[in-house]
Amino acid sequence: MNTKLPPRTVERLSKYRRLLDKYKDLEGAHIYSHKLAGLLNLTPEQVRRDLMLIGITGNHRRGYNIKELIGMIGNTIDRHEGQQVALVGIGNLGRAVLGFIRKAETRMNIVAAFDIDRSKINTHIGNVPCFHLHDARQVVRDKSIRIAILTVPPEVAVATTAMLLQSGIRGILNFTSVHLDVPPGIYLKDYDIITSLEEIGFFIQE
Amino acid sequence: MNTKLPPRTVERLSKYRRLLDKYKDLEGAHIYSHKLAGLLNLTPEQVRRDLMLIGITGNHRRGYNIKELIGMIGNTIDRHEGQQVALVGIGNLGRAVLGFIRKAETRMNIVAAFDIDRSKINTHIGNVPCFHLHDARQVVRDKSIRIAILTVPPEVAVATTAMLLQSGIRGILNFTSVHLDVPPGIYLKDYDIITSLEEIGFFIQE
DNA sequence: CATCAATTGTTATTTTTTTCACATTGTCAG
DNA sequence: CTGACAATGTGAAAAAAATAACAATTGATG
Known part of the structure; x- marks a missing residue:
């Protein structure tokens, strides 16, 4: 995928994932950008921009699907087999x-x-x-x-x-x-x- | 002193000092911004600007006095007795x-x-x-x-x-x-x- | 089924940080 | 003493990052 992400964004993506990993088995769970931002002392805009950059689309009413989010972050920042x-x-x-x-x-x-x-x-x-x-x-x-x-x-x-x-x-x-x-x-x-x-x-x- | 230094500048100041500490006893030794920059993979302009921000003045021919530099960085980022x-x-x-x-x-x-x-x-x-x-x-x-x-x-x-x-x-x-x-x-x-x-x-x- | 509140997606703006550019200055060679 | 070189000091420009602003969308509610 695109390797032109800002370093700060990559750092934050790693943190999003680590924070959310504990909910990875909750099928269908969602989280709002402002909630995620609050947990990490960021602004909601920053979160949304980061996610936008890696092509994640949230639901306008329920926020971002946690499972999809973890998966997409993985696609972006992981190598294939670790x-x-x-x-x-x-x-x-x-x-x-x-x-x-x-x-x-x-x-x-x-x-x-x-x-x-x-x-x-x-x-x-x-x-x-x-x-x-x-x-x-x-x-x-x-x-x-x-x-x-x-x-x-x-x-x-x-x-x-x-x-x-x-x-x-x-x-x-x-x-x-x-x-x-x-x-x-x-x-x-x-x-x-x-x-x-x-x-x-x-x-x-x- | 002024607490409005950019965080990045403070980080770099700490590094300047640590790098230069080994020369602290060389009375009168000087270093050029481009030399210091080269040692830390920065640009000379960046070094000069950082030093300018804490009020250090170099010599137009010999560069910056290392001892003064260490002292001024200390005045800026240290508390009085550690x-x-x-x-x-x-x-x-x-x-x-x-x-x-x-x-x-x-x-x-x-x-x-x-x-x-x-x-x-x-x-x-x-x-x-x-x-x-x-x-x-x-x-x-x-x-x-x-x-x-x-x-x-x-x-x-x-x-x-x-x-x-x-x-x-x-x-x-x-x-x-x-x-x-x-x-x-x-x-x-x-x-x-x-x-x-x-x-x-x-x-x-x- | 229309309204409404809440949230996203994204453009525009602001702020921060870095880089550029160059006038200024101290020192040395001749 | 004087010219020239090689630095510094710093305003201006550019780039990067964060923040603000707001239209578009969703789905719950009455």
Whole structure:
């Protein structure tokens, strides 16, 4: 489908779906744009525009069919059979993130973990097999991995990223506070806890 | 100082400072806007405008004085003697986040942790004392805590948030995937791993 | 069956953020 | 001392995102 959606819209679509997922079995259930907006602190107009952009049509009297909505969002933002994701860096943060994602219901499948600590290689974390980073190219290809979650120590963030890019990774969720330089075509999302805290700190001053 | 900076600018200011912090002892060192921009994948104009907004003046020949720059960013986005932060929810994710922040160099001080598990109360995690959530009001006031990092299980996210708000917290960094409703004046920042992954998944399709 | 209230779909407007463009200025070379 | 280069500072333009406004539609109601 059309890949020209605004990033903000994609973010919100993901949230709509997650919020609505719990009602997915209620056949015929509907929701109004203002209700959905209220639940997520958005405006109804924003919700309607987002849904319009992915071609969802609501009922003028009953609102949007929840099941159809979940389905259409899926058609838009999911790959066909889920995305394969690798966790890179099996420290405390990495393990915690892994646990978090496995508890959440999502189409993102963590299918491999990478580290350089020999004692971790060939073990399983949860049920995720652990490989040496040097084998990334092979594993990434074999398992059709396209996304990496980067939870390595800052010192090795840049070098690790270079290896990941060589191995064919297309998107990176960067938990290190290190700035990464990626070529065009690679989608990088920074997850910078410190910056977020400082931002909060600034905006609560008055 | 002026609190009307665009959120994006505040985010970038935090990043400028973190990047430049390693040069803070080089007396008289300067950096050009285009150099700083290159390091963070921004445009030089954007950098200059951000700095202009907080009243920094560069040298037309040598660029911006790094030390002054770090100082001015601090004047703008820091509270006077750092911010007091509480970690709420001492599970794996909470502990990992705590470890991460303590390794990073930042003015955000984690001064208390909260949980409801009796076995954790009155212990220390790292050197952070752990309290029962019921004592939040008291502790928050005593320690001048203004920001909470929320790493509790999703089932209790809403109830916990209500308690935090009652105790006088002003800002929340929300690691749960649960949507939180906060009154005006409270600054909430969602840290939604799943949404971020799905966003990456969408944008690498083509 | 006509009315009415409520909601959608979408165009227009406003606001926010980024980018462009260029006059201005500090420093260095000669 | 002077000219020229290479920055900065900033108004203006453009792009992106959010909000407002309102006609069109639906279905419930009397």
